[in-house]
Ligand code: HEC
């Protein structure tokens with residue numbers, strides 16, 4: 001059904017009083033079901049067209065999702081031209097919108113027993129993909145003084161916790177053993193997956209209040225630096241998840257045990273996909289191939305290159321050990337035939353270290369000083385970041401962007417427009433990734449340093 005039409009149909013319903021009955025023991029034992037976004041869409045629930053003044057939550061979450069959020073079109077991405085072409089190239093043997101390989105991330109892909117009556121697969125990535133099956137908490141969560149923790153106990157996913165929230169996004173934006181985007185899919189037309197919690201949440205766009213209003217008896221959230229917390233903790237969780245993924249790939253633990261090794265999407269894309277030209281114009285040849293044989297594709301360091309600067313600042317002990325393991329990962333992967341055991345050992349040692357740093361980043365206090373130091377460390381490390389290839393340069397640019405938005409909002413520096421233009425200049429250099437030039441990127445990045453005082 002046409003999305004806009006569906007939106008008007010369901011939003012004319014009202015919150016059913018039936019749903020607010022207290023929970024019975026029998027309901028508690030029933031297997032939880034996914035009931036579909038329509039159940040959340042009443043105007044008095046989450047389907048208001050505008051945010052409701054004075055409400056703790058916005059109440060227009062459904063409208064935001066259906067009208068602005070690409071997740072509500074995720075199923076349609078499969079039925080579109082690129083999706084169908086992918087199905088043919090990959091010889092899926094069915095249409096993309098019928099293939100579990102695709103539905104796993106582009107819809108609420110659950111067993112028939114888990115489906116409630118109003119369930120529709122074509123609704124894409126909907127409320128319960130992120131918030132968990134609602135059958136048990138739908139009714140009670142609308143009562144006054146109901147607490148978030150009680151919903152969580154009934155199967156609501158704890159998106160408030162920034163670590164769990166990132167893990168949820170990464171299930172689809174990085175992949176798991178059971179669902180993944182590998183180089184085979186990328187070569188067939190799938191976009192390469194990358195992620196950054198703060199900017200992706202903004203693009204989504206957020207359908208929640210930032211900072212959240214405090215609940216009775218709980219401390220208020222730190223308003224100024226919530227984006228920074230998301231960026232920082234998100235980076236740490238992403239590194240952990242990437243190391244877990246590398247471990248299962250190295251150990252061939254994918255659900256079908258058909259892992260290709262080395263999986264090309266773990267490597268630097270532009271090691272293989274850059275343009276060829278005269279030798280004298282090649283920045284790669286100019287800088288040599290540190291730590292690897294000329295011509296061996298390097299490991300994709302983008303999920304670590306920027307994060308490492310942050311980790312060193314806030315947790316030097318864990319960061320030092322992490323650095324040691326990550327060097328082993330990088331050396332181990334940047335070879336023609338990476339040794340599975342060496343890589344698995346280093347990656348699985350790195351994952352818990354990243355998690356420890358994530359826990360610190362999720363709960364620590366942020367201030368202007370930390371943000372400024374972090375902003376400065378990025379241009380200070382321009383050479384390394386730039387030479388770690390296009391994806392690392394992209395992460396550095398997104399980091400500057402996120403951090404500077406928070407920093408300038410709080411401190412109102414007089415040269416904000418100049419810095420903004422410089423960051424936009426970096427984004428421009430990334431527009432044609434195969435033509436990326438590390439030296440040009442590094443010099444543009446270095447020029448930002450004196451502007452950050
Ligand atoms: C691991 C999760 C995952 C799997 C599995 C997956 N996708 Fe995706 N897909 C995504 C994500 C995430 C995006 C958005 C990427 C971005 O923009 O950063 C996406 C984007 C797309 C797009 C581009 C949509 C647009 O709006 O431009 C198409 C087309 C697509 N996927 C098709 C497929 C097909 C066909 C399959 C099965 C062969 C598939 N996907 C499997 C996660 C997945």
Ligand code: HEC
Pocket residue numbers: 037040046057058059061062063065071125126127128129130131159160161165207208209212
């Ligand atoms: C792609 C994931 C995703 C989808 C899809 C999604 N949400 Fe959310 N939602 C989130 C995240 C993340 C938060 C922020 C969590 C937080 O800070 O508590 C959130 C917050 C909320 C909040 C505010 C909670 C609070 O206590 O402040 C409500 C209400 C909500 N979502 C309802 C919905 C509804 C209704 C839908 C479907 C129409 C939906 N969401 C779809 C991820 C999602």
Ligand code: HEC
Pocket residue numbers: 070071073074075076077104105106107125129130165168169170171172173197199200201203204
């Ligand atoms: C169940 C899988 C799934 C989960 C969980 C998920 N996403 Fe997505 N996301 C997708 C798919 C699939 C797309 C591509 C949709 C399309 O383009 O049609 C997408 C697209 C997006 C886009 C649009 C990207 C673009 O290129 O415009 C953003 C932003 C995004 N997701 C953010 C998030 C955030 C933030 C979270 C966690 C709070 C999250 N997603 C959780 C599957 C998921």
Ligand code: HEC
Pocket residue numbers: 183186187188189192264265266267268269270271272273297
């Ligand atoms: C080790 C080398 C190598 C690495 C690393 C690599 N690729 Fe590829 N890629 C290939 C080869 C070989 C092909 C097939 C090219 C052909 O047949 O013309 C290919 C094909 C592709 C294609 C289809 C080409 C086209 O013309 O449309 C895309 C897109 C692609 N890769 C993207 C990526 C991305 C994104 C990454 C990083 C996540 C990546 N590749 C990493 C070697 C690599």
